[in-house]
Amino acid sequence: GEDVEQSLFLSVREGDSSVINCTYTDSSSTYLYWYKQEPGAGLQLLTYIFSNMDMKQDQRLTVLLNKKDKHLSLRIADTQTGDSAIYFCAESKAAGNKLTFGGGTRVLVKP
Amino acid sequence: GAVVSQHPSRVICKSGTSVKIECRSLDFQATTMFWYRQFPKQSLMLMATSNEGSKATYEQGVEKDKFLINHASLTLSTLTVTSAHPEDSSFYICSARESGGGANVLTFGAGSRLTVL
Numbered sequence: 491g492e493d494v495e496q497s498l499f500l501s502v503r504e505g506d507s508s509v510i511n512c513t514y515t516d517s518s519s520t521y522l523y524w525y526k527q528e529p530g531a532g533l534q535l536l537t538y539i540f541s542n543m544d545m546k547q548d549q550r551l552t553v554l555l556n557k558k559d560k561h562l563s564l565r566i567a568d569t570q571t572g573d574s575a576i577y578f579c580a581e582s583k584a585a586g587n588k589l590t591f592g593g594g595t596r597v598l599v600k601p
Numbered sequence: 602g603a604v605v606s607q608h609p610s611r612v613i614c615k616s617g618t619s620v621k622i623e624c625r626s627l628d629f630q631a632t633t634m635f636w637y638r639q640f641p642k643q644s645l646m647l648m649a650t651s652n653e654g655s656k657a658t659y660e661q662g663v664e665k666d667k668f669l670i671n672h673a674s675l676t677l678s679t680l681t682v683t684s685a686h687p688e689d690s691s692f693y694i695c696s697a698r699e700s701g702g703g704a705n706v707l708t709f710g711a712g713s714r715l716t717v718l
Contacts, residue, residue: 523706532607532694532711533645578644588635589696589707593644 494581494592501598508566510595512579515560519581522555523589524564527576536564536577574599603629605697607710614685615718621681622713624695630675631697635707636668639692651678675700685717 493515502508514522523538539546539553539562546553552565562579576596580589604627614620624634632653637645649670650658657670667689669681678697682689692714696707 525709530712530714533696533709535706535709538706587698588647588650589645590647591644 494579494590496577496579496592496595498593499596499598501600502569504569504571504599504601506569508564508569508573508597508599510564510566510577510579510597512562512564512592513560514562514579514581514592516581516583516590517560518583519560520584521582521587522553522562523580523582524551524553524562525578525580525591527578527594529575533578569597569599571599571601573597603697603699603708605695605708605710607693607695607713609713610711611714611716613716613718616686617684619681619683620685620715621679622693622695622715624678624680624697624710626676626697626699626708629697630700631678632675632700634672634678634695634697636670636678636680637694637696639694639712641692645694648680653678682715685715687717690715690717 496512520541524536525533550567554563576594578591578594580591582589606625608623634651636648638648639645647660648663651670651672653672659665672678692712694712696709
């Protein structure tokens, strides 16, 4: 079956880089996503990567994918207090298909 | 960009009543919508896949008679929690896939928080 796992919590100082890690078990995962959820709100798509890519960078966000180890990471450069939120990784087998989510990593940015 | 609207954003009801939550795609047509449920401090769990013009596909363990899904048009799916009980209190989030193919991502609504007293 599908399983997506993340660490529960990350604390980082403002201005430092944050790295959030995610592992998945299903080798047929085609798309891997990172979503951000602020308290009481829905999900905001941050970025996604296709399984034949190793890296994707978008402004302060860098996604690294190690398909062999089934490991996905999200690096946030120059972390700001507004980055405090829960970050979910998710996978799907096809574009626009149903998602399987990890448990979420709560990121706390300290001034 | 694509926008998905959920209504109501918050609802409080008495035990035994039914509650309807709407999920609308505002600027695109969605053949398929997904309903997720999120308990406090937990992840999102897929409840069902809503297909326009046909029956919804429910995930294992989700009671289809309790969580009624109707996808009557290409822009609207509704989730009705029937005979709600306190254990149904949760955050319900829908997502929609734009019809026509080529869409790599789903668009999520802002969620609906249900509290059953």
